[in-house]
Amino acid sequence: TSRGCPWRCGFCYTLAHNKRTWRAMSPERVVQEFKYVKEVLGVRDLFLFDDEFFIDLKRVAAIADLLEKENLDMRLHNVNCRAGSLCRMDMGLLKKMRRVGLHYILVGVESGSPRVLDSMKKDMTIDEVIEANQRCIEADITPYFSFMCGFPQETEEDVRLTLKLQERLLRDNPRAMVSKTVFYYPFPGTPMFDEAVEQYGFEAPQSLDEWATYIDSPKHYRNVPENQHAFAEDAAIFTVFLDTKFIEIKNPVLRLMANIYSLYLRTAIRYDLLGRRPLGMTALRAVYHAWHKRKGLLEE
Template identity: 30%
Template sequence: MAAAKKVALINPGKSQRFAVQEPLNLGYIAAYLEKNGVEVKIFDQLAGDDVENAVLAFKPDVAGITSTTPVIYEAYKNADFYRKNNILTVMGGVHPWFFPHEALAHADIVVRGEGEKAMLDIVNGKRAGGVIDAGYVENVNELPFPARHLMSMGRYLYCKKYTPHILHLPYVSSRKKIIHILTSRGCPHSECIYCHNSFKKFPYRANSPEKVIEEIKLLKKDYGIDALYFVEDDFWTDIERVAGISALLIKEGLNNIVWGASARVDQIVSTPPDVFALAKKAGCRSITIGFETGSPHMLEVLKKGFTIDDACKAAENVKKAGLLLHGNIIVGAPHETMEDARLSKQFLKKTAMVTPEIYLFTPYPGSMIWCKLETEKAIPANMDWRRFSQEETIINLSAIPTKQLNKLRAAMYITYYISNPMQAARLIFSALMHPRAIIDKILHTLKPGFINTSPLPVGERTKVRGN
């Protein structure tokens, strides 16, 4: 095939539950290709695009498809269709990264790693097939901003109208324009047993405060945004950078944009009060912390790298700063008992988190726990990847009976909303305003607790396909 000049980038999937934010990964690849003279379009199935017909009409030389685990079947269907129509088909994302040979049954090329430079090599005809180990971009500050002009921004700016169950910005209404922004890559911890970072092991790299502000100024100018959320794994990693971004937001008059970000417990424990005060003045309204559990035993199992005392101190620091505390809890982790779960419920109540996100432990491909199970031949050969949504028990590794475990998450949510009538009222209002999306989310949250969805059996295993 001659050197390609047109590239279609596809965001697959049909469930609105997965359409929370802009496809920033594709946006970065698109911007990098455009910078190098390539014609690019993004086709977003999650945003409702009829991607197959639209891609054929565009007549690309290359189709690049990203995918996470729960939407991999839609990704494979797309890949099969484009390859059948003689389009060089490339797959990337965390699932093809860990199962390249499975993905190669549907695509010509699989990219493992960050895709900007690898896709340009493919476009220029330097690679025509097989697996490309792309590694990572060392200097993310040199990358152009994601090509949002190619995205369905009318859909994503008002993401709360389509996914009103978004919990990480509880103070922003569905009438406000929301942007999700990525200003760093990698995680300095990378040890949590359930996380994709445990197999990537890419170093932490971040944009300078000046570059972050340049992007936010552009977003304000182009889209008139009201709120933003920093979607990186650990926005709070570099406290000096947080202070620098906050100071520049104030200096540039951008502190009328409210924002939230994620952080680790240890980062919040070590943050000085003046940095919290500066961030609040700069528009920060909430901090999301991956607590995951209220049990000291489970913190060790999950390899979180902090203690319950640390977690309580972090929660106290956030509230003392006048910020909303948002956080995550996981139930059903390896060896977890009902006593561990009781401690998590107690922790939720003690810390008074706002709209906590509660997940069922899911052994995602590539995570440390997945690799351990694979070594023990404890992975079934025929997986239903659609179930990997953290909303049902895939493999019960806890000491809690499966039926009881499936009800536990739903019960924790119900207890939270009964204890927080204002948040419950907001949920009911969202259900009335956006019934289809919110009912879909509620059903997926409650269904495992009341309808038997059996976990994959524990016993003799065969090697997982695609490895």
């Protein structure tokens, strides 16, 4: 329903692509298209791809009013929202959006480290993330929080702060979902790409074919110590098990094992018991690398 974003996150493609501009369909056009896919195509669930749906709260309120009037009975997924936008939104509007179909909201957190957030110009605080989670509880909306790790300036302590925040969000809100910490890689045209090349010796792919097979890894940074991101590399694997709501395992024994491992991770993170090499990491790494080699994504 809209394109672009006025915020300045240094890692984001939209900063280079849309130049911090934001343009949107009118509320009437949005609801007209929702109505079309519902009545003509029989679609009830919509997956929205706005970079940030809640930039203009007056527009959001108008969309909510029209959806309520049309009584379309649809479910809206992946509705992108900054934590700060959730915090400043009137709770009445948030609850109204829930009534007209907002079930799942996507919040890009990126990191639990204030230092890393500041370095990427995220313009967001950890307190806002925690408050946003609480507001989702009150509004009966399921939040999905996404995270990254492996920034060239990131330390092991920064990664641990991210893990602490992920665990806190899940503990505060059992319905919340958190992503695994995906490994960051620089997008050409963004400020953090230039920084990665100039300060950290990032060796960028030189063709579309090379980008297609690019694997997120600290080995691409010539000026970063080889072992600096060892813990982040492990976290990018074991955080798959932090939130087992994502794991589709039909075998009941394997499902039980995944849940037990999740409990171990969350307990160890909460009470600062997680070592530099978490339990089972050797086996997890072997499975991870075997899967990627099978897909042709890793060199032998």
